[in-house]
Amino acid sequence: MAADGAQQPLLPGGGGGGEPADAIRRKPPDGVKRFRRCRTAPSSDPAAASEELHPPTPLGNASQTASPKKVLESGRPSPSFRLVGLLLLAYVVAGTTVFYLFMDHMSGHRSGSRVIDALYFCVVTMTTVGYGDLVPSSDTGKLLASAFAFGGVAVVGTSLSKSADYLVEKQESLVFRAVHAANFGKHPARELRAMEMNRTWYKLYAAGALLAASVASGTVVLWKGEGMRPVDALYCVCATVTTLGYGDRSFMSSAGRAFAAVWVTVSTVVVALFFLYVAELYAERRQRALARWVLTRRTTNTDLEAADLDGDRRVGAAEFVLYKLKELGKISQEEIAEFMEEFDELDADHNGTLSPSDLAVAQATA
Incomplete structure (x- = not known):
């Protein structure tokens, strides 16, 4: 006989060590409801499935508590991150090559380096900045620019978003370590829960810091490297990161355009992510307010x-x-209806409950 309070097996013979059936079906004392905590549904992610088979060390054991580095480390880039990185590289290489070969079909200011001009035009096209300082002058050039403009929006937009998300997640992890590392060993579960609740704030802080760094670096380069007045440099930076691209101010030198090829790519995505996280934070606040109302009314x-x-x-x-x-x-009600239909299909004996025999009959019928 197991000690009082020991958890009984869900089904007879399920690891009960030969306990009598009356002990298995023993009811809790009067006035006490005993709820079983359901395990999370199996994940389709192989890594998550492996973690279910080999669960991590319980956080409650102080002597075996995982370190902050092990818990928060993002690890190597995921396959999807590597794939979109390769797509981005392929787009930039293909665009630079094509525009290099057809540079004679372009008009506007040349920096003196055919390769850098081709790379610069490819970047301002895929980020939809479009300064207008270098534009197609023939039908062939216009058709090529149109094709790469659509390709940039469809393929490169996804690639840049994934890359920026990975970078922001890294920054989020660093912020959490700096704020919570001192208390992590004492209350790891509490700290991880606090990190999850403030996840959007961490992403917003990281995106804001990257945005400030992008604006500052672009302003300094245009001011010192391109010879613009500070106000004109800031004006050009703001027109660029918001993808307005008026064209009255832009990068003209070879070094400036080489810098712009990287800076424009990063800064335009950072701005989009910053405002995305602002909207996400606002949506979370409304959802939490609704949750408080539902729980307290x-x-x-x-x-x-x-x-x-x-x-x-x-x-x-x-x-x-x-x-x-x-x-x-x-x-939603529609989702509940779908779940109930699935339940009815699996309930072979129509007694209102599911058992292994019901699943066996349902699978045999299917």
């Missing part, structure tokens, strides 16, 4: 009627939770 008879899915004039725990999730916008 008084439940009425109208709520019970709406939560009663099976029409038995009683609301169980599952029905109540589903109703609250619907109020929070986490799940």
Whole structure:
């Protein structure tokens, strides 16, 4: 006989060590409800599946607590990150090569280096900046520019977004280490939960820092390297990072255009991410306000009627939770209906519950 309070197996014979059936079906004391904590649904990610088979050391054990470096380390770039990086490189190489070969079909200011001008035109095309200081002058050049403009929006936009997300995640990890490393060993689970709740703030801080660095570096290069007045340099930077590209101020020298090939790519994406995270933070605040309202408001008879899915004039725990999730916008009535249809298909004996025998019959029928 197991000690009182020991967790009983879910099914008879499931690792109970030969316990009697009456002990397995033993009810909790009167007035006490015992809920089993459901495990997370299996993940389609092979790495996550491996982690389920070999779970990490429990955080509650102080002697075996994982270090902040192990918990927060992002690891190597993911395959998708490498793939979009290769796509970006292929686009830039192809665009630079094509515009180098057809540079005679371009008009405007030349810097003196055919390769740098081709690279510069490729970058300002794919980032939709379009200064206008170097433009196609023939039908062939216009057709090529049109093709690379659409290609840049479709392929390079995704590549830059993935690259910037990876960079922001790295910055987020550094911010967390700087703020929470001192207390991580004491309360690791609490600190990780705090990091998850403030995740958008960390990304916004990182994107803001990168944006400030981009604006400052671009202004200094245009001021010192291109000979612009500080106001004109800042004006050109703002017109560039917002992809306006008026064209009255731009990079003219070979060194300036070589710098612009990298700077324009990074700065335009950083600006887009910064405002994306601002919108995401606003959406999160509205969602949290809605959650507080749903959790604190008084439940009425109208709520019970709406939560009663099976029409038995009683609301169980599952029905109540589903109703609250619907109020929070986490799940819709259509999704619940689809889940119920799947449940009915799997319930072979139509007794309102699922068992391994139901699954076996359903799989055999399918």
